[in-house]
Amino acid sequence: MSPDRPVFVTHSADVRKAALPPPDPEALALSQDLSASIAAEIKARGGAIPFRRYMELALYAPGLGYYVAGQQRFGPGGDFVTAPEMGSLFGATLARAVAPLPGSDGVLEFGAGSGALAAQLLAALPPTPYAILEVSPDLAERQRQRLAGLPVRWLSALPACWRGVVLANEVLDAIPPHLVELDQDGVLWELGVALGPEGFVWRHLPASDALQERLAPYLPHWPRPYRSEVNLAAEAWLRDVAEHLECGAILIIDYGHGAAEYYHPQRSMGTLRAYYRQHWLEDPFYLPGLCDLTAHLDFDALQRVAVAAGLQVRSYDPLARFLIVNGLAEVFSAASGSADPLTRMQLANEAKRLTLPQEMGESFKVLILSKESPCKSPSTASKTATP
Template sequence: MLPAPPPDALAHSRRVAAHLRTLIENAGGWIPFSRYMAAALYAPGLGYYAAGAMKFGMAGDFVTAPELTPLFGRTLAHAIAPLLAERGGEVLELGAGSGRLAVDLLGELERLGAVPARYCILEVSADLRERQQRMIARERPRLRERVQWLDELPAHFSGAILGNEVLDALPVELVHWTESGPLVRGVVPEGEAFAWQDRAIADPALRARAEALNLAPGYLSEINLATDALIASLGKVLDHGLLLLIDYGFAAAEYYHPQRHMGTLRAHYRHHALDDPFYLPGLADLTAHVDFSAAARAGTAAGLTLAGYTSQAGFLLNGGLAELLMQTSPADAAAYLPQANAVQRLVSPAEMGELFKVIGFGKGPIPALAGFARGDRRHTL
């Protein structure tokens, strides 16, 4: 049984659905799912990330790693501190969520003597930007003046670019492989609801990717051209430094495994994962797993060097997560046990440790990343 939304939330969802139906009608009665997903998530004042609903933490729809424990952000700070100390530069965080990761990163970088002159946050949601500003002003008042919010990528950047659970929220194309070839799956109105309809693929880039995969008839999955475009843009603006992306997903061989023939697209509502992406539009998050092989190709095509690829557990443990945990004495059970439980969730193969991956790219000489010192899986990409 899913929790019922309160009346005001249900009314908002109906407004979002009406907006989506209008969007489809204005496009001639059909839109690709990528356009539906973009509007459901990001339409100004309506989309899931743009309308003010609680998203993160136990009161929201999902819990991200920074919300579990400050040790996640502190470990990432140790990963990028050598680069900032040796080469200088700034930090750019993509999609900063509640602001918790920025708070923890800045605090640990300050302790390490490696605070950048500028910490940039690229945030497309005005609502989330406001929440981030409040949290940083409250918890890092001394460093607030160093934080700058961006509306678009800078023309040039040197330093560390970080993205935690960013790629999974980019709109994806749905492709259905059939006896007559791959088709793109789109959305049509069906009364007050929505339904699927497949059409021929008009986009040459999407068609080429779909044909190259050559999957069996009946297979349905995602191709994320938006990830390619984002990484290409990041490669263009990064003059020197590191790009570090953390998300759930697989290398291509596992992503398009025969047993995963229904794809990875999910809706998330109040800590429930649903197969129906049309459920309560505007109130449910929409996500798809990341094809890290495609991300790696996009990075190298953009002039970046692949610095490493491994599980989240491997990266965090290599990077000193356990040592940071032990700075809290186990004798202080009230302080230690919640952090130990959170660390277990971050690294356990049954939780986030194996499903989540970390991929790193560099441009120019950068210090070796301790997170990839053992268990590097670049060969699987």
């Protein structure tokens, strides 16, 4: 998720409080209720919970979490701006890549946010079945309002067998990862969350064998201390989708790196960030429920999982290259040809933000996976649809 002109704010409490806009009373009360709920779970579980559980509650706790509490999240008036909300170029260019992909079930979008990308794809694609699987009831309702009259259906679960395109645009970064830390003595810990005198604090928890094994190649090269993430849950998501995909493609669009860059010794504080009102922070404990929490993806790990699950890696590119290869220049020319000067300037600014290395062009990656092997079961998308 790309904040609109991001501003770095240190985790220093004094600087943070002075620099950030305060929440309104209703939002502050929601955050306080969520904090109390998380604190109660910490106490009930012996004084600490894994950070991944804290992040799950902060984002998805029923009625209180960031994505389910009804606050405005997307666009200039929210906390961040996603690519399809900057304008029409991203969606129109993505449609050119999606159109030739196989599958009679059409497009299944995970976590459709405000519905902006769905609207753009449906406008650019030939008549195509379109489904959305959204875990947030609040966002699903907003999508229904925005997409009213369009041929979209909402699914309550992943279909048993899908023939078509599965799209995850800026979704996997919000799946809670394991947060790990190598301490000064060379001991690897999983980071947890406990209660301190003034709020939530970090706590070292034993790292599992799976985490130890995954990070063993990197540990000797890391400085001490060193902090990073391992997103086993995102990998499990991909395995699950691959199992249910009969034929078609999976498109993952998000910010991330290959493993060598992700776990580079100089990246000693990892990639975890909080987003609040177009600012990004290093402190994930600031106003729980009012901040988006994200971490970059390890795209090498996702590709290994994909191949092991029977998928083929069709392409893996930085966003800029993906858009250029799929006709961004032609889309821009068509959109700006008869536009007024102000619209042309807006389109040019959008193209720059999508492609410049210091914006989204290099930090965002596009991974396309495909599968052609048959599945024994018929498609069951209609059986899991909701109106």
